[in-house]
Amino acid sequence: MLYPELRQEVCRMNQELPKQGLVVWSGGNVSGVVRETNHVVIKPSGVPFEELTPENMIVTDLDGHVIEGDLKPSVDIDIHLYIYKHRLDIGGICHTHAPYSTSFALLEQPIPAALTPIAHLLGRSVPCTQYVIPASLETAQAIIETIGDGKAVLVSRHGPFTLGKTPTEAVKIATYLEEAAKTIHLAMLRGNVTPIPDEEIDRSYNWYIRNYGQKT
Numbered sequence: 001m002l003y004p005e006l007r008q009e010v011c012r013m014n015q016e017l018p019k020q021g022l023v024v025w026s027g028g029n030v031s032g033v034v035r036e037t038n039h040v041v042i043k044p045s046g047v048p049f050e051e052l053t054p055e056n057m058i059v060t061d062l063d064g065h066v067i068e069g070d071l072k073p074s075v076d077i078d079i080h081l082y083i084y085k086h087r088l089d090i091g092g093i094c095h096t097h098a099p100y101s102t103s104f105a106l107l108e109q110p111i112p113a114a115l116t117p118i119a120h121l122l123g124r125s126v127p128c129t130q131y132v133i134p135a136s137l138e139t140a141q142a143i144i145e146t147i148g149d150g151k152a153v154l155v156s157r158h159g160p161f162t163l164g165k166t167p168t169e170a171v172k173i174a175t176y177l178e179e180a181a182k183t184i185h186l187a188m189l190r191g192n193v194t195p196i197p198d199e200e201i202d203r204s205y206n207w208y209i210r211n212y213g214q215k216t
């Protein structure tokens with residue numbers, strides 16, 4: 001079986017989505033890419049999270065042909081493939097309908113970089129696309145146009161897509177983004193929320209990259 005470790009990571013990260021309160025039922029999806037072969041590992045469509053196993057993940061090429069797997073890949077596969085083709089710097093994608101993040105998408109408002117943890121992680125506010133037809137090429141194009149070289153974007157009236165070096169990083173960003181969206185929403189009920197000034201976001205982001213975690 002191809003890519004046992006990536007299958008395991010993609011399966012575990014998909015199962016993390018309901019645990020973190022980012023999706024319900026079988027919604028949302030996580031994938032990872034193998035750049036050496038241009039193969040993508042993604043969850044199968046419509047299978048409940050508790051039934052996901054590393055073995056039933058689907059492997060496709062970047063044109064969407066199934067290389068390994070008996071089930072149909074996630075309905076958002078074409079969006080994941082388009083993002084991998086246009087963002088060669090990333091290795092994982094996470095898509096959810098997390099309610100607080102998606103409430104900003106519903107209003108077509110960005111999630112402002114108003115909290116330092118989000119400034120550390122993303123280095124900017126999270127922009128929102130204009131309305132696009134769900135699960136279409138138009139959605140994929142709008143994501144790439146709107147996200148630029150960023151790590152997170154909201155699809156209007158739908159939900160966030162987050163990009164990481166790995167599937168694990170993409171899910172981590174989605175989880176922290178949802179926490180920030182919730183906190184910002186609560187603060188907005190009581191006052192005016194303003195973004196951190198750009199220079200301070202840049203300083204803070206660069207400091208975090210240099211200092212966070214255990215350096216090897």
Ligand SMILES: [Zn+2]
Pocket residue numbers: 028095096097158159
């Ligand atoms: Zn969706």
